[in-house]
Amino acid sequence: MDQEASEVRKKVTIQSLQAQRRNKIPITMLTAYDYPTGLACSSNPDIDITLVGDSLAQVCLGHSSTTELTLAEMIHHARAVSRGTAHPLLVADMPFGTYHISPSAAAANAIRLIQEGRVDAVKLEGGSEIVPIVRQLSSIGIPVMAHVGLLPQRYIAMSGYKVQGRSAESAQRVFRDALALEDAGAFSIVVEAVPKELGTFITRRLKIPTIGIGAGPGTSGQVLVWDDVMGTWPGHKAKFVRRFADLQTPRDSGVAAYASAVRDGTFPADAEGYTMDKEEWEKFLAANGQV
Ligand SMILES: Nc1nc(=O)c2c([nH]1)NC[C@@H]1CN(c3ccc(C(=O)N[C@@H](CCC(=O)O)C(=O)O)cc3)CN21
Ligand SMILES: CC(C)C(=O)C(=O)O
Numbered sequence: 001m002d003q004e005a006s007e008v009r010k011k012v013t014i015q016s017l018q019a020q021r022r023n024k025i026p027i028t029m030l031t032a033y034d035y036p037t038g039l040a041c042s043s044n045p046d047i048d049i050t051l052v053g054d055s056l057a058q059v060c061l062g063h064s065s066t067t068e069l070t071l072a073e074m075i076h077h078a079r080a081v082s083r084g085t086a087h088p089l090l091v092a093d094m095p096f097g098t099y100h101i102s103p104s105a106a107a108a109n110a111i112r113l114i115q116e117g118r119v120d121a122v123k124l125e126g127g128s129e130i131v132p133i134v135r136q137l138s139s140i141g142i143p144v145m146a147h148v149g150l151l152p153q154r155y156i157a158m159s160g161y162k163v164q165g166r167s168a169e170s171a172q173r174v175f176r177d178a179l180a181l182e183d184a185g186a187f188s189i190v191v192e193a194v195p196k197e198l199g200t201f202i203t204r205r206l207k208i209p210t211i212g213i214g215a216g217p218g219t220s221g222q223v224l225v226w227d228d229v230m231g232t233w234p235g236h237k238a239k240f241v242r243r244f245a246d247l248q249t250p251r252d253s254g255v256a257a258y259a260s261a262v263r264d265g266t267f268p269a270d271a272e273g274y275t276m277d278k279e280e281w282e283k284f285l286a287a288n289g290q291v
């Protein structure tokens with residue numbers, strides 16, 4: 001990252017995020033999947049956290065579910081995002097299956113994400129059942145962001161992407177999970193697709209910052225997926241998505257303008273190419289039997 005960009009804002013830390021929570025300055029998190037989107041997140045001093053979400057499986061690689069993403073793929077993308085990241089805290093999702101087998105396997109894979117993927121922290125989906133894993137990672141100095149509520153890696157087990165915590169019993173489960181994950185050492189927690197009352201309640205009861213996605217305005221921060229924000233995701237638009245830009249229209253018109261200019265011969269123009277001294281060109285022609 002160049003000097004100029006990194007001078008815009010000091011590197012975000014776990015401590016500075018805590019301060020934002022305390023001072024009620026909403027935390028902004030946005031996903032990125034490659035070098036240019038990493039640069040774009042980093043270009044604005046008001047982005048606090050860049051997340052290399054496993055949503056990249058769907059929005060970037062065309063898979064139908066995040067469960068298809070491998071650790072090697074995540075490392076490859078995280079490493080690219082890291083090259084474009086200066087001040088934001090860089091977090092990567094641990095892909096499905098890379099942290100469930102045992103705390104030591106989870107640690108080995110998280111270490112790869114840090115060393116090879118060059119991220120600052122890892123994010124794990126799950127509740128009380130992953131407490132030993134979160135405890136292990138936190139205890140060896142790997143910052144863990146937890147993720148409760150709707151867990152996209154379990155869309156089959158949960159029979160689809162469904163709002164969580166709508167009954168008293170389900171809300172209790174999400175709340176207890178959040179408390180247990182904080183106690184296990186998570187530095188922050190994503191709360192996905194829960195009623196806004198619950199998002200606010202959890203935020204008030206926890207000491208760590210909560211980052212909501214479809215959890216209402218009462219969380220310590222918000223996160224959205226890059227392609228949802230930019231209007232380039234052609235798939236289903238969840239209720240919590242707001243499009244902040246429409247990049248699809250200019251993108252498609254760029255493709256169309258290029259194709260038509262090549263077709264009608266207006267591209268390339270004279271100035272869009274190179275020239276050769278006449279003398280050299282004649283020498284070349286003569287050497288090839290032409291006058
Ligand atoms: N483009 C994109 N945006 C995301 O936010 C996202 C991904 N992809 N891929 C990984 C996960 C999957 N996520 C999803 C996907 C669908 C819904 C969804 O359709 N929710 C229903 C809720 C229906 C209900 O229970 O009432 C909705 O209509 O909002 C929510 C989160 C969030 N993540
Ligand atoms: C939507 C966020 C929270 C996420 O987990 C992802 O992008 O994978």
Ligand SMILES: [Mg+2]
Nearest residue numbers: 053054055093
């Ligand atoms: Mg994810």
